[in-house]
Amino acid sequence: xxxxxxxxxxxxxxxxxxxxxxxxxxxxxxxxxxxxxxxxxxxxxxxxxxxxxxxxxxxxxxxxxxxxxxxxxxxxxxxxxxxxxxxxxxxxxxxxxxxxxxxxxxxxxxxxxxxxxxxxxxxxxxxxxxxxxxxxxxxxxxxxxxxxxxxxxxxxxxxxxxxxxxxxxxxxxxxxxxxxxxxxxxxxxxxxxxxxxxxxxxxxxxxxxxxxxxxxxxxxxxxxxxxxxxxxxxxxxxxxxxxxxxxxxxxxxxxxxxxxxxxxxxxxxxxxxxxxxxxxxxxxxxxxxxxxxxxxxxxxxxxxxxxxxxxxxxxxxxxxxxxxxxxxxxxxxxxxxxxxxxxxxxxxxxxxxxxxxxxxxxxxxxxxxxxxxxxxxxxxxxxxxxxxxxxxxxxxxxxxxxxxxxxxxxxxxxxxxxxxxxxxxxxxxxxxxxxxxxxxxxxxxxxxxxxxxxxxxxxxxxxxxxxxxxxxxxxxxxxxxxxxxxxxxxxxxxxxxxxxxxxxxxxxxxxxxxxxxxxxxxxxxxxxxxxxxxxxxxxxxxxxxxxxxxxxxxxxxxxxxxxxxxxxxxxxxxxxxxxxxxxxxxxxxxxxxxxxxxxxx
Numbered sequence: 001x002x003x004x005x006x007x008x009x010x011x012x013x014x015x016x017x018x019x020x021x022x023x024x025x026x027x028x029x030x031x032x033x034x035x036x037x038x039x040x041x042x043x044x045x046x047x048x049x050x051x052x053x054x055x056x057x058x059x060x061x062x063x064x065x066x067x068x069x070x071x072x073x074x075x076x077x078x079x080x081x082x083x084x085x086x087x088x089x090x091x092x093x094x095x096x097x098x099x100x101x102x103x104x105x106x107x108x109x110x111x112x113x114x115x116x117x118x119x120x121x122x123x124x125x126x127x128x129x130x131x132x133x134x135x136x137x138x139x140x141x142x143x144x145x146x147x148x149x150x151x152x153x154x155x156x157x158x159x160x161x162x163x164x165x166x167x168x169x170x171x172x173x174x175x176x177x178x179x180x181x182x183x184x185x186x187x188x189x190x191x192x193x194x195x196x197x198x199x200x201x202x203x204x205x206x207x208x209x210x211x212x213x214x215x216x217x218x219x220x221x222x223x224x225x226x227x228x229x230x231x232x233x234x235x236x237x238x239x240x241x242x243x244x245x246x247x248x249x250x251x252x253x254x255x256x257x258x259x260x261x262x263x264x265x266x267x268x269x270x271x272x273x274x275x276x277x278x279x280x281x282x283x284x285x286x287x288x289x290x291x292x293x294x295x296x297x298x299x300x301x302x303x304x305x306x307x308x309x310x311x312x313x314x315x316x317x318x319x320x321x322x323x324x325x326x327x328x329x330x331x332x333x334x335x336x337x338x339x340x341x342x343x344x345x346x347x348x349x350x351x352x353x354x355x356x357x358x359x360x361x362x363x364x365x366x367x368x369x370x371x372x373x374x375x376x377x378x379x380x381x382x383x384x385x386x387x388x389x390x391x392x393x394x395x396x397x398x399x400x401x402x403x404x405x406x407x408x409x410x411x412x413x414x415x416x417x418x419x420x421x422x423x424x425x426x427x428x429x430x431x432x433x434x435x436x437x438x439x440x441x442x443x444x445x446x447x448x449x450x451x452x453x454x455x456x457x458x459x460x461x462x463x464x465x466x467x468x469x470x471x472x473x474x475x476x477x478x479x480x481x482x483x484x485x486x487x488x489x490x491x492x493x494x495x496x497x498x499x500x501x502x503x504x505x506x507x508x509x510x511x512x513x514x515x516x517x518x519x520x521x522x523x524x525x526x527x528x529x530x531x532x533x534x535x536x537x538x539x540x541x542x543x544x545x546x547x548x549x550x551x552x553x554x555x556x557x558x559x560x561x562x563x564x565x566x567x568x569x570x571x572x573x574x575x576x577x578x579x580x581x582x583x584x585x586x587x588x589x590x591x592x593x594x595x596x597x598x599x600x601x
Contacts, residue, residue: 002043002262007283009564012512020044025057033064039291041069045258047111048077049143068234069294075230076257079111080147083228083255091227093220093252096149096242104185107133110145113256115191117141123151123185153184154245157208159221160259160274162236162286163293164521165493168225170218172278173208184245199268207278216250217241224252234294238271261286280523280568281516288516295513296490397550400509404443404466411444411469418582420533421446423595424504427531427575429454431597435499435528437461440488441506445474452478461498463491489518492525499528508535508555515558516565523568523598531597534562535581544587559594567598574599 005015018032032040040061046054058073087095098105104125109117117137124130130148137146156176162169178187179202197203208214221239225231238259242251262283263270272283279286404411415421424447433456439447442462451458463484464470470483484491488503489510501522507515522530537555546554567573575597583590 002260003264004041004262004283004287006265007262008287009284011560012284013287020053020057022046022051022053022057025053026060029057029061029064033061033066037066039067039069039294042071043258044071045076045113047079047113049111049141067294067298069290070234070236071257072230072233072235075228075233075235078228078255078257079145080108080254081110081145083224083252084147086227086229087224087252089227092223093227094250096152096251096253098148099150102150103127103130104151105130105148106151107137107146107148109137109141110147112144113258115189115194118190119192120186120190122190151185152242152244152251155243156188157217157241157243157250158238158271159217159241160236160238160261160271161221161225162289163231163234163297164289164517165293165296165490166232167494168222168231169524170221171274173214173217173221174205174274175208177204177206179203188242189240195269201268205273213243213248217243220250220252224255228255232297232300234290234297236290277569280520281565285516285520285565288513289520292489292513292517397552399552401465401467403549403553404464405468408444408466408468408472412446412472412474415446419580420505420582420593420595423577423579425450425454427595427597428456431531431575432456432528433458433500435459437500437502438463438495438498438525439479440492440501440503440522440532441465442470442475442479442483443505444469444472445478447502447504448478449474458500463488463495489514492518492521495521495525497525497527499526501526501530503530503532505533507532507558508537509553510558511556512558512561515556515561519562519565523571527600529574529597529599531575531595533581533593533595534558535591535593536578537591538589541584541587541589541591544589548586562594562596570601571598572601573597 001017003015003017004013008015016037018028020028020032042058042061044052044054044057046052046057048055055073055077058068058071058076061068062073084095087093096106104123106123107130108122117140121129121133124133134146134148137144157173158176159173160171162171176189176198178193193203208217220241224239225235225237235257236259238256240253240256242253243249244251260270261272261275263272275283275286281288407414428447428450433451433454435458437448437451437458437460439460439462442448442460442464443466445462448458448460448462451460460479461482461484462470462475462479463486465485465487467485469475470485475483488506492501503518503522507518510518519530519532522532535555535557536559537557542555542557573596575595577595578592579595581591581593
């Protein structure tokens with residue numbers, strides 16, 4: 001059964017499991033809701049016709065008003081018939097048809113999971129065989145609808161799709177590889193193949209690397225997920241597909257609402273190999289992406305609220321909550337109480353059991369999108385007010401944007417004197433930055449200027465929270481569109497691919513959850529390199545900043561998160577140095593940190 005706690009640092013998140021039984025779900029759910037977990041991760045999978053907890057139990061859990069991660073009930077109860085109907089809306093993906101008189105055909109249940117009822121006799125080569133198989137399926141499960149389709153011969157492939165902030169992203173596709181002597185009509189996932197042959201190792205996964213099939217599989221999976229209408233609900237899924245022999249056409253077979261992830265180590269039946277081998281940062285970063293996205297969506301749904309005293313979409317500052325709120329839902333939506341408290345939650349799972357998985361750590365808050373989305377420099381969103389006459393450094397409760405707007409005109413002269421800038425000049429002269437560059441937290445454009453002065457033929461785009469910083473002469477001279485006003489952890493989710501991605505002087509404003517999610521996404525989007533620094537700020541420094549300026553400028557030490565993140569497969573760590581970064585005139589402390597560069601192999 002799934003258990004995220006098997007993969008995740010207990011100092012980061014704590015997980016507990018709870019059993020939810022069908023026909024006793026209200027009692028079980030009432031008991032676990034009384035425990036006031038911070039988040040409830042739904043691993044229940046039962047359809048209405050199954051004898052395990054699932055759709056109905058999830059509906060009851062939703063009625064309790066607690067925050068739930070993954071799989072809302074209306075998503076869970078969608079069947080293959082709903083999926084096929086969605087394909088007919090011009091949604092950009094193809095499903096097998098049911099051509100009159102054409103054989104072979106395949107017949108299967110419209111609902112359910114795990115290939116229940118599928119065997120080699122499900123592929124029928126005549127009307128007589130089809131009628132016989134249909135009669136058997138209806139005898140065994142009279143309440144279940146059936147699906148009849150043309151059987152597509154070809155490669156069996158699968159792709160996990162995940163919401164990442166405001167985007168839907170396909171992970172790396174895999175093929176199910178059968179023994180070389182397997183006839184093509186038997187090279188597909190029957191119930192026996194899925195739960196016996198795969199476990200024995202006679203069927204295995206291989207990642208799809210050849211183009212354009214890799215991209216086509218990913219595009220089809222995203223299109224099919226979006227067509228179901230659940231984007232923005234914190235969902236994930238696994239799209240099973242078949243690539244037709246001879247034509248290469250991709251047919252989407254179904255969307256499973258619950259990928260088999262977070263299963264015990266070594267379980268060959270799960271999709272964990274996809275996360276373990278191909279997701280940057282592994283299971284811990286993957287869980288944090290799910291969690292970040294849920295928190296982001298909760299913030300979006302709570303109008304007028306923004307994290308850590310940042311400005312809300314109506315242009316007003318929102319207060320950071322003090323202490324633990326009475327309801328965990330409020331606590332989460334408002335940014336994890338006081339920013340330091342570890343959070344617990346529970347997990348809900350599969351079969352006769354439903355877990356409840358654990359939630360959050362010491363993050364500072366949830367990202368917030370501008371009321372008008374991203375905005376270009378020179379066309380700044382109204383959600384970013386220009387600084388008033390008062391120095392925000394002297395007033396507790398300042399936002400990050402206010403502080404950097406206020407210092408924009410003198411930032412470069414100060415930055416030129418700090419140790420990190422001297423290191424950066426040497427670093428940029430020695431490492432390739434030709435091609436396209438996304439500079440996250442670009443500020444007044446110092447990094448882009450140094451890239452050009454180092455002689456690289458580069459096109460640099462930027463993201464920063466401070467509108468006035470983006471209006472600097474350096475940004476206008478050395479940066480090209482898109483130049484975006486926004487939170488880096490939010491904008492990276494919807495960014496395109498770049499040759500290089502940099503982020504200097506900003507990751508200390510991200511909680512560990514946001515850090516893991518953002519860095520994982522950087523690896524996904526960078527074609528050649530990523531580089532960033534991590535401030536090794538002390539607890540004393542963090543407390544002094546908060547006590548003097550408020551929660552809006554809370555810092556985080558993500559050094560442990562960086563070390564645990566590791567180096568993803570297909571990358572090498574080209575630079576890792578611990579250096580002095582700057583002396584803080586505000587609290588009179590020196591700050592050191594780590595600077596790293598990863599290069600794609």
